[in-house]
Structure formats: C-alpha cells, structure tokens
Amino acid sequence: MFFRRALERRSIEYGLNDPTLLDFLGISPGDVNVYGKNALKEATVFACVKILAESISKLPLKIYQEDENGVIKASKHYLYRLLKLRPNPYMSASDFAKCNETQRNTYGNAYVNIETDEKGKIVAFWPIDASKVRIWIDDVGLFNSKNRIWYEVDVGTERRKLMPDEILHFKSGVTLDGIVGVPPLEYLRATVENAAAAGRFINNFYKQGLQVKGIVQYVGDLNQEAKKQFREKFEEMSSGLKNSHRIALMPIGYEFKPISLSMSDAQFLENTQLTIRQIATAFGIKMHQLNDLSRATHTNVAEQQRQFYVDTLLPILTMYEQEMTYKLFLDSEIDAGYYVKFNVDSMLRSDIKTRYEAYGIGIEKGFITPNEARALEEKPPLPGGDQLVFNGNVIPLTMAGQQYVKGGGENGQTGDDGNKGNSSAASEN
Numbered sequence: 011m012f013f014r015r016a017l018e019r020r021s022i023e024y025g026l027n028d029p030t031l032l033d034f035l036g037i038s039p040g041d042v043n044v045y046g047k048n049a050l051k052e053a054t055v056f057a058c059v060k061i062l063a064e065s066i067s068k069l070p071l072k073i074y075q076e077d078e079n080g081v082i083k084a085s086k087h088y089l090y091r092l093l094k095l096r097p098n099p100y101m102s103a104s105d106f107a108k109c110n111e112t113q114r115n116t117y118g119n120a121y122v123n124i125e126t127d128e129k130g131k132i133v134a135f136w137p138i139d140a141s142k143v144r145i146w147i148d149d150v151g152l153f154n155s156k157n158r159i160w161y162e163v164d165v166g167t168e169r170r171k172l173m174p175d176e177i178l179h180f181k182s183g184v185t186l187d188g189i190v191g192v193p194p195l196e197y198l199r200a201t202v203e204n205a206a207a208a209g210r211f212i213n214n215f216y217k218q219g220l221q222v223k224g225i226v227q228y229v230g231d232l233n234q235e236a237k238k239q240f241r242e243k244f245e246e247m248s249s250g251l252k253n254s255h256r257i258a259l260m261p262i263g264y265e266f267k268p269i270s271l272s273m274s275d276a277q278f279l280e281n282t283q284l285t286i287r288q289i290a291t292a293f294g295i296k297m298h299q300l301n302d303l304s305r306a307t308h309t310n311v312a313e314q315q316r317q318f319y320v321d322t323l324l325p326i327l328t329m330y331e332q333e334m335t336y337k338l339f340l341d342s343e344i345d346a347g348y349y350v351k352f353n354v355d356s357m358l359r360s361d362i363k364t365r366y367e368a369y370g371i372g373i374e375k376g377f378i379t380p381n382e383a384r385a386l387e388e389k390p391p392l393p394g395g396d397q398l399v400f401n402g403n404v405i406p407l408t409m410a411g412q413q414y415v416k417g418g419g420e421n422g423q424t425g426d427d428g429n430k431g432n433s434s435a436a437s438e439n
Contacts (some may be wrong), residue, residue, distance in 0.1 A: 073085075076347040334350045
C-alpha cells in the first residue's frame with residue numbers, strides 16, 4: 011500500500027516561512043509559537059485535546075443492520091473486525107481513534123485513506139498527516155468531471171490525488187462551506203498565545219531564582235563595553251535558581267533599586283483563569299474535567315458530565331458515524347440497513363450502580379431481557395433469561411375501571427366479588 015510505504019520513508023519539503031521548518035530549526039516566528047501542533051505545548055490545549063481523544067477512543071465502534079424486524083448487530087460483516095479491533099496492522103482501534111481526533115482538533119480536519127484490494131474490498135484504514143493534505147474544489151466547472159472535489163496528498167516523494175470515495179474526511183465542529191473544517195486553534199491563536207505567554211512568564215520567573223527586577227544606578231559615565239560587562243557579571247551573580255536567596259555584592263559607586271510588580275497587581279491569576287475557561291469553552295470541555303473544582307458540587311458535576319456527552323461528544327460521534335456509513339458501505343448495503351454506531355453504553359462502565367439501575371428499569375419495563383443485560387456485562391446467558399418480563403400490575407388504559415364491574419375485565423375477571431382481577435387503575439364516579 012502506498013501510504014504504508016510512506017510511513018517508513020518520508021521526505022518533507024519546507025518553505026522559508028513554514029512554521030514546521032522554523033520549529034525544526036528552533037526558531038520561533040514570534041514571541042510565542044502556537045502554530046499547528048505547537049499549540050499542544052500549552053497545557054490547557056493539550057488537556058482539552060487529550061480529553062476529547064480519549065473520550066472517543068474508549069467508545070467501541072460497531073456495525074448494525076436495521077430492517078422491518080428491528081435492529082441487530084452485524085458482527086459477521088467483514089468490516090466489523092477492522093473497525094472494532096484493528097484498522098491497520100500498526101494501530102489498535104483505540105490508537106486509530108486518538109490519532110484522528112487529535113488531528114481533527116489540531117488542524118480542523120482529519121483524513122483517513124481507505125485501502126482496498128484488487129477486487130475493491132476494504133482491507134485497511136490509514137490516517138494521513140492533515141498538514142500534508144490540500145483540498146481542491148472545482149466550483150466553477152473548470153474541469154469536465156463528475157467529481158468536483160479531490161484531495162492532494164504530499165507524501166514526500168510525490169503528490170497523490172485521491173477521490174472523495176478513497177478518503178474519510180472528519181471535520182471540526184465549525185465549517186464555513188461544509189467541505190473544509192475550520193481549525194479551532196486558528197481562531198483561538200490570540201487566546202492560546204496569551205496562555206503560552208503566561209506559562210513562559212512563570213517558567214522564567216522560577217528560572218531567575220525568584221529574584222526581583224530593578225535598576226542599577228551609577229554616578230558617572232560608562233561606555234557600552236563596560237555596561238555590557240557589568241550587566242553580564244551582575245546577572246550571573248544574582249539570577250538563576252542557584253543564586254536564589256543568596257546575597258549579591260555591589261561594587262562601590264553602584265546602587266540597586268528594585269522594581270517589583272506582583273502577580274496580583276498585574277491581575278495575572280485572574281487573566282490566567284479567564285484564558286483557561288475560554289480555551290475549555292471553545293473545545294466543549296467542562297472545568298471539572300480540568301481539575302478545577304472551585305465551583306463544583308456532586309450534583310452539578312454529574313449534570314455537567316451529562317452535558318459534555320450531549321453537547322460536546324454527541325455531535326462529534328454523529329459526524330464520525332455519518333461519514334463512515336456513507337463511505338464504507340455499498341449502496342446496496344445502505345439500502346439493506348447497514349450503518350456504524352458508537353456504543354455509548356461503555357461510558358457508564360465505571361459506574362456500576364448506574365448500570366445496574368438502568369438494567370433493572372429496562373428489564374422491569376419489558377424492553378430488554380435478563381440475558382441481554384448479562385451480555386452487556388460480559389456474563390454468560392442463563393436458562394429462561396431470554397424471556398421478556400413485565401410488571402403484572404399494569405393494565406391497558408382502555409380497561410381502567412373494568413375490574414369494578416361484575417363480569418368485567420379480561421376473561422370475565424372481577425376485582426370486588428371474590429374473583430381474581432387486575433390491580434386498580436382508577437375508580438369511576
């Protein structure tokens with residue numbers, strides 16, 4: 011496979027203004043470099059991307075088939091093993107999902123090449139470096155072709171053209187044209203730079219040994235060389251962790267006047283907290299997930315976790331499911347009801363009380379069997395567990411009050427004349 015060979019042999023072209031080249035050479039294009047994957051060096055961005063990637067990776071992806079008889083798990087479909095266990099020989103399904111979600115949140119788009127054999131059967135899925143993909147759109151009909159969109163992939167030794175049906179394209183939550191996802195960090199660059207600058211400030215603050223800044227006064231004139239030598243000697247003596255809390259000596263004629271600006275004076279802490287909240291909000295992450303429990307209670311944490319699934323994860327999962335269902339199945343298979351879906355029940359695995367209560371309600375209400383609940387807990391079926399059970403005290407609404415009429419009720423049953431009857435629902439006036 012072409013992309014498999016590209017994993018083992020990469021040759022990258024760089025431009026003089028390419029942030030990747032500047033990063034490789036150790037040169038920052040600005041005071042703080044947050045271009046592309048460099049944004050992951052900022053702690054809040056890294057934490058948000060990590061939370062999203064791990065949340066998606068822990069959800070099993072399965073194939074189902076829906077027909078007039080209901081929905082069944084299509085575990086015999088040849089794609090089931092690829093999606094659930096091993097998309098390609100080098101990655102597990104969990105690593106595959108983490109890679110795609112990380113690139114989607116970093117670059118706004120994630121791409122996966124669909125490898126097929128000579129018969130057109132899908133045999134593997136290969137993630138592509140999103141920074142090496144360019145999308146071409148023929149929106150004016152320049153080329154006489156049915157395909158108005160194609161993808162150009164730079165794999166180092168050559169550029170390869172891929173059609174839309176050869177690639178899975180996962181977009182970010184914001185898109186201006188429905189074709190290309192908007193990189194979230196592109197619009198958050200100022201905020202991320204603010205957070206990165208704050209981190210660098212703290213880093214330098216500790217590296218300098220917590221020494222205060224100040225002005226050295228000298229009565230007289232010094233040439234540039236003398237100024238340079240004195241500054242170097244003084245900083246070497248007074249700065250750095252090794253010199254923290256040590257006495258600095260001043261030559262005769264020099265006077266040091268400190269200039270202090272505390273973090274509280276600069277509203278440093280307030281600004282940092284605001285920046286963290288802005289980045290977390292943009293990614294849909296709740297503050298308790300970033301270990302900020304200042305406003306957390308047991309009740310609102312549980313509600314925020316539910317909101318994280320509904321407001322943040324559910325749109326992402328829907329995007330993945332729709333893209334894969336459309337690209338991976340034949341038209342005949344889609345007509346037959348095949349589709350892919352994440353098993354979100356695994357999100358409740360860590361809470362055994364919630365799981366068991368949900369199983370109990372489902373069994374009691376008669377829409378799942380005991381053996382189906384046992385299967386979700388990976389326990390073997392038991393005899394008689396495939397039968398639906400129901401609370402016998404419940405009666406149809408149309409039968410309400412019939413148990414009080416002699417000879418009424420189903421099969422001639424009554425309630426007050428000594429015969430067996432259904433439980434009361436409502437008395438007639």
